[in-house]
Amino acid sequence: MRGIVVFSGSSNQALTQRVCDRLSCDPGKSFLAKFSNNETRVELYESVREQDVYIVQSGCGHVNDNFMELLIMIQACKTASAKKVTAVIPLFPYSRQPDAPFGKGAPLTRAPPMTMPSTPKTIPSTPKTSQPTTPMTGDFGMAPGITRLTEEMNGLELMGQEMFRLSGAMTGSFYDHPSTTGGYRQWVARSGTLVAELLTCAGADHIITLDLHDPQYQGFFDCTVDNLSAFPIMIKYIQQHIYDYKDVVLVSPDAGGAKRATSIAEKLHMDFALIHKERRRPDKPQKHDLMLVGDVRGRRVVIIDDIVDTGTTIIKAAKLLHENGAKEIYCICTHGIFSGDALDRIEKSYLDKVIVSDSVPQDEHTKLCSKVTTFPVAPLFAEAIRRIHNGESVSMLFDPSHELF
Amino acid sequence: MADNSIKIFTGNSHPELAKLVANRIGIDLAKAAVMKYSNQETSVTIGESVRDEDVFIIQSGCGEINDNLMELLIMINACKTASARRITAVIPCFPYARQDKKDKSRAPITAKLTANMLTVAGANHVITMDLHASQIQGFFNVPVDNLYCEPSMIKYISTKIPNWKNALIVSPDAGGAKRATSIADRLNLDFALIHKERKRANEVSRMVLVGDVRGKIAILVDDMADTCGTLGLAAKTLVENGAEKVYAIVAHGILSGKAIKVINESVIEKLVVTNTIPHEDKMAICPKLDVIDISPTLAEAIRRTHNGESVSYLFSHVPE
Numbered sequence: 001m002r003g004i005v006v007f008s009g010s011s012n013q014a015l016t017q018r019v020c021d022r023l024s025c026d027p028g029k030s031f032l033a034k035f036s037n038n039e040t041r042v043e044l045y046e047s048v049r050e051q052d053v054y055i056v057q058s059g060c061g062h063v064n065d066n067f068m069e070l071l072i073m074i075q076a077c078k079t080a081s082a083k084k085v086t087a088v089i090p091l092f093p094y095s096r097q098p099d100a101p102f103g104k105g106a107p108l109t110r111a112p113p114m115t116m117p118s119t120p121k122t123i124p125s126t127p128k129t130s131q132p133t134t135p136m137t138g139d140f141g142m143a144p145g146i147t148r149l150t151e152e153m154n155g156l157e158l159m160g161q162e163m164f165r166l167s168g169a170m171t172g173s174f175y176d177h178p179s180t181t182g183g184y185r186q187w188v189a190r191s192g193t194l195v196a197e198l199l200t201c202a203g204a205d206h207i208i209t210l211d212l213h214d215p216q217y218q219g220f221f222d223c224t225v226d227n228l229s230a231f232p233i234m235i236k237y238i239q240q241h242i243y244d245y246k247d248v249v250l251v252s253p254d255a256g257g258a259k260r261a262t263s264i265a266e267k268l269h270m271d272f273a274l275i276h277k278e279r280r281r282p283d284k285p286q287k288h289d290l291m292l293v294g295d296v297r298g299r300r301v302v303i304i305d306d307i308v309d310t311g312t313t314i315i316k317a318a319k320l321l322h323e324n325g326a327k328e329i330y331c332i333c334t335h336g337i338f339s340g341d342a343l344d345r346i347e348k349s350y351l352d353k354v355i356v357s358d359s360v361p362q363d364e365h366t367k368l369c370s371k372v373t374t375f376p377v378a379p380l381f382a383e384a385i386r387r388i389h390n391g392e393s394v395s396m397l398f399d400p401s402h403e404l405f
Numbered sequence: 406m407a408d409n410s411i412k413i414f415t416g417n418s419h420p421e422l423a424k425l426v427a428n429r430i431g432i433d434l435a436k437a438a439v440m441k442y443s444n445q446e447t448s449v450t451i452g453e454s455v456r457d458e459d460v461f462i463i464q465s466g467c468g469e470i471n472d473n474l475m476e477l478l479i480m481i482n483a484c485k486t487a488s489a490r491r492i493t494a495v496i497p498c499f500p501y502a503r504q505d506k507k508d509k510s511r512a513p514i515t516a517k518l519t520a521n522m523l524t525v526a527g528a529n530h531v532i533t534m535d536l537h538a539s540q541i542q543g544f545f546n547v548p549v550d551n552l553y554c555e556p557s558m559i560k561y562i563s564t565k566i567p568n569w570k571n572a573l574i575v576s577p578d579a580g581g582a583k584r585a586t587s588i589a590d591r592l593n594l595d596f597a598l599i600h601k602e603r604k605r606a607n608e609v610s611r612m613v614l615v616g617d618v619r620g621k622i623a624i625l626v627d628d629m630a631d632t633c634g635t636l637g638l639a640a641k642t643l644v645e646n647g648a649e650k651v652y653a654i655v656a657h658g659i660l661s662g663k664a665i666k667v668i669n670e671s672v673i674e675k676l677v678v679t680n681t682i683p684h685e686d687k688m689a690i691c692p693k694l695d696v697i698d699i700s701p702t703l704a705e706a707i708r709r710t711h712n713g714e715s716v717s718y719l720f721s722h723v724p725e
Contacts, residue, residue: 037470042513044511048511060444062445065471067475068474073513193486197525198525201524337444339442
């Protein structure tokens with residue numbers, strides 16, 4: 001292809017290679033590393049003057065490092081007179097706030113200690129049990145393995161299995177009952193708009209992403225966003241790899257994903273069920289009960305979700321489905337992050353198979369857990385890039401009957 | 406006198422400095438939790454109301470720079486959406502300050518990108534210390550206060566270096582000549598310069614001394630000490646040319662990679678850095694390291710900014 005340069009960030013170079021193979025071009029030559037003081041170092045070895053530049057970087061692994069790398073590459077291309085710079089971001093970082101209930105109490109129930117350096121090989125330990133359900137009272141023990149960094153956090157008490165006792169005065173409980181104090185209710189910062197603004201200020205003219213968690217996110221950007229959909233590929237996978245798929249029940253693990261699951265169920269004429277988190281008592285709002293809406297007795301089920309991160313949602317869903325008599329339980333998700341000890345827990349869970357795309361590199365994950373398989377999304381991105389570069393319509397990519405492979 | 410109050414937040418890069426600054430001003434650090442989710446995304450929770458307050462966020466560009474930078478941006482953005490009246494980013498060591506020009510094809514100007522990002526996130530004001538190139542102030546559209554460590558360095562030299570009147574100030578490269586001469590003038594000392602030829606990034610080759618150091622104490626002055634290749638070679642050159650002792654005073658002691666080893670094995674008597682970057686772990690393994698506390702300067706700057714007073718005093722005096 002002429003007039004186009006595709007660069008890869010360091011997060012998912014295998015995907016970029018596959019995309020470039022489809023486009024019959026080579027990935028742009030670049031050098032990505034870090035200086036000795038941990039600043040990101042980017043050197044581009046191909047001319048981008050008046051070219052259409054595509055930079056492929058996924059928001060996985062060490063998210064902040066990869067994000068900064070992406071911004072610096074965009075800036076480098078812009079100041080080198082590229083005609084148009086498009087950021088291809090299969091997994092969009094900060095697109096959702098994980099584990100952020102706004103009930104009374106800390107939203108960060110499972111945040112690991114902030115002490116680990118950048119290399120994601122040392123994944124901080126996460127608690128194996130599910131999130132804690134009782135609000136905190138007065139006394140906390142120091143969680144094991146917390147180094148001095150957490151002691152430096154200024155006077156804050158947090159809920160959760162890993163409870164930090166901070167040096168310095170515990171000036172009152174951070175989580176007074178709202179009815180008694182009526183005071184400030186702390187909140188978690190939502191970084192969505194900020195990330196959109198940063199990408200635009202670095203110079204991105206166009207964003208291509210895959211299955212954004214929150215479709216309204218496109219409105220945060222001033223530039224054009226193409227939110228590709230993995231559904232056609234997932235539908236094809238179900239048709240080709242799950243025998244007798246019309247007999248399978250599609251399950252959404254929460255109410256938010258119901259629309260996603262029903263749209264696929266309609267296209268394939270399959271049955272549908274939903275798992276609902278029901279709050280039991282108003283005085284203990286953290287205690288959830290899962291309820292299954294629909295019938296799965298003696299059936300095979302496929303859980304559909306967009307992101308698998310810690311795996312808690314789908315593991316709990318699988319347990320519930322098993323208790324309700326499901327025969328085989330599959331799970332198909334677009335983005336498989338598998339952070340912390342997710343893979344161990346999935347290995348021990350009732351899930352039979354977990355199918356994810358390669359938007360996040362999956363080589364390590366498939367080695368560690370036998371239940372994980374992947375479906376490729378490189379053809380989807382390659383087609384999108386080709387069509388966008390040639391100024392053609394991309395609507396075909398949303399149609400499952402269109403042959404991509 | 407402003408009618409709202411100062412709120413000082415800190416990220417994870419250098420909480421000790423923030424505590425020192427807050428103590429100096431006489432307030433507590435504001436409550437915030439800055440951590441990481443299990444998928445490595447940064448999470449920021451602001452623990453108190455900042456509506457209509459004067460917010461100062463202290464975060465240095467050291468350690469895990471990208472993580473600390475994202476923390477800073479998210480905290481700024483969080484305070485902006487929480488209706489703070491003014492948000493000042495206090496960045497003692499400005500990240501990516503060395504990538505400030507396009508010195509070869511397709512090189513990014515990351516300092517400009519960082520400036521844009523800070524403005525876009527919502528910072529109204531930036532306070533920094535000893536910028537690598539003071540022209541970086543021009544990258545911003547918001548006011549930037551570039552404070553100087555020079556008064557603190559001068560105080561250190563005149564109080565802690567024995568026989569300092571027999572010393573002369575040496576700049577380890579041509580770019581720092583202006584900085585070194587201004588200190589030399591203030592102390593009424595002589596000045597020398599070392600000219601180096603650099604082959605690749607973080608690698609130094611030949612050094613040429615311009616000036617006479619025979620029988621004198623040489624004080625090397627620079628803004629950053631990263632891998633310390635420059636300082637080690639400069640010290641060697643000075644001793645070969647007859648200097649009695651060599652001290653090194655540096656504003657930002659990044660000290661990455663083999664720096665501590667180089668310093669320990671070199672002829673440098675003492676390496677003095679400021680606490681813009683945390684050093685507890687390095688002091689344990691490097692006996693030659695000494696630290697100047699610049700938290701009074703930052704605290705004074707914050708206080709004066711909040712009260713609307715002039716900051717010029719800090720360019721030539723160290724607050725007591």
